[in-house]
Amino acid sequence: MSARTASTSTWQNSDGSRSVRRYLTPHFYKTAAGTWSAIDSNLTPVASNPGWWKSGANDWSMAAGPAGALNFTVGKHNFGFVPQGVTDPSRAAVVSGASVAYRGLWAQTDLTELVTAGAVKEDLVVAAPGAPSSFSFRLNGATATANRSGGLDLVAGGARVGSVPAPTVSIAAGASLDQTKAAQVRLTVAGDLVSISVSARWLATLPPAAYPLVIDPSYAALSFASTWTISSVSDGGQVANGVMQIGQDAAGANWRAQTYVPAPTAPTTAPGDQPWQFAGVYLSLNCDCKVTNAPIYGLPGSSTFSGIAAGQLIYTDAGPQSTVDMQPSVGWDNWSYLASRSDGWWFGLGTPSAVNATSGGNLGTFNPSYMFFMSVYYQQPHPTVISSPADGSIVSTTDTTLTAARVTDDNANDNGTIFYDFRVSTSADGTGAVVDSGWISGGVAPGTPSTGRCRQAA
Structure with missing residues (x-):
């Protein structure tokens, strides 16, 4: 390995050529020694503290304990959240990779967390009527203040250590999946108590088909600098807050999604070197469900969902698993589609043959800003004769x-x-x-x- 940044790695091949890999999100962090090391978001047991799990290598970390308790370490600062009014104060965490779930932590409500390179995506998944309209967390080691965006800024020891973006609300089916405005979702702070609530009247009027509904308050670490942007559309599965759906709703309607990523600029070629060439793309999509036979398409340059039917089938992920992976550099046709795009790529996710959502239904959700990962390879080949x-x-x-x-x-x-x-x-x-x-x-x-x-x- 000859060079790294937070979102690139470059290495020397044995034939004298070089390759570079660019990531959509940060994959490396700078250690105390000033070197770049790989980020590991997976949770592993804490040997000295049974019942607790901690995320891996990064310049910040999260630990998850019984009944949804979360502790964060950012630099020299330690702070945490403890859910209040739970059904079982000893509820054990169910951990898989970088995700943790607490089933039935409140009436009809699961709490789930997903650790990524720069954030923890938290979902309150309400499975059926009878759930509370307000959820509270006791904050320790830091203070929270409201910001202009409707979220919270977190400060510890006089330093800003992260934020909680404005929460969103989505439902499983209905004329409008995005219910953030209708639900009147709010984040409030009273001393050390942080609460997220929706309108009790709105909650009481939801039909059974609207469940599961997802309330999404998340923790964001200090922002990484990034020039990449993601655009997403869907044939009905997208809501304004960016949450997208896959599978079938209660009425049997299919939900499919597209995600667009602009093609990154190739590295600068040094005088006398061979020019860098596009070599391939690796894409990974995490879902709060398990999918079987998920088709992935390469699409024309349009931003309308109708393009997926005419798209080029790149890969079908057999599953069942919660991560849909694609490496379309396999095969000349797939490679040529990607290499031909100098502006960017649309990737379409067709309807899998089966979806097993956390709620037990056939409709899963994901948010591209947290759960879509992509890396692009460029190679500097050795010249031929x-x-x-x-x-x-x-x-x-x-x-x-x-x-x-x-x-x-x-x-x-x-x-x-x-x-x-x-x-x-x-x-x-x-x-x-x-x-x-x-x-x-x-x-x-x-x-x-x-x-x-x-x-x-x-």
Whole structure:
């Protein structure tokens, strides 16, 4: 590994070429020694404190204990939240990877947490009528003050240690899934007590089909600098707050989603080096559900959901699992679709054959701002050498075969696939009409020369 930043890694291949990987979200943090190390959001048991789980390497951490208690460490500061009025003060955490859940922590209500590189996504999942309209958390080690956005700023020891964005509310089915305004959701602070509430009258009028509803108050660590943005649309599954849905609602209607990411700029090429080339994309989508046979499409450049039907099927994730992964650099057709886009990419998520949501239903949710991850590979290849015809020779035929030395590739991120593009000029100085072989797969035995043919029309 030759270089890292919070969202890139660059390494030297054995053939002298270099590769760079760019991430949509930070994947590395700077240690006290000033070096970049990989972020690990997974939760592991705390040996010295049974019943507690702690997130892995980062410049901040979260620990989750019984009955939804959360402790945060940001720099030298420690603070936490403790849910109040729970049904069982000893309720154990159910942990899977970077997520933790507390089933039935309040009447008809689960509490779930998902640790990411820069935030903890918290959901209050209300499964059925009979849930409370207000939920309270006791804050220790920090103070909370309301901000202009409708959220809270958290301060410890005179330093800002994070924030709680304005909460959102969504329901499973209805004319409008985004119920943030109708629910009159509010964050309030009274001393050390932080409460999130919705209108009791609104809650009482919800039909059974509206459940599960999700109230989303989350903790955001100090912001990472990022030039990447995400746009998302859906054929009905998106609500204004960014929550998107996948699967089928109670009426059997399908919900499908698209996510757009602008193509990142390739690294700057140093004088005398080969230019950086696009090598592939890795995409991962986390859902609060388990999906089976989730199809992922590469779409045209439009931002309307109708494009998914005409999109190119890139990958089908067999599952069942909560993470849908895609590495479309596998296969020439998928690679060429991505390489052809200089502005960005739309990725469409079709309807899986099955969805098992946390509520037991067939409709799951995700928020692209927290749960969509993407990395883009660029590679700086070692130059090849034309071995036939000889340099400077004149070829009289219009059906020309070029032979080049094979380029070795130790970059596992693009599965070792190399493509060659042969071009033939009609003049000695490289100008004039040029015929192009197009990209030719180099998938033959190592050491075998690569050949391409270009035919100039008579």
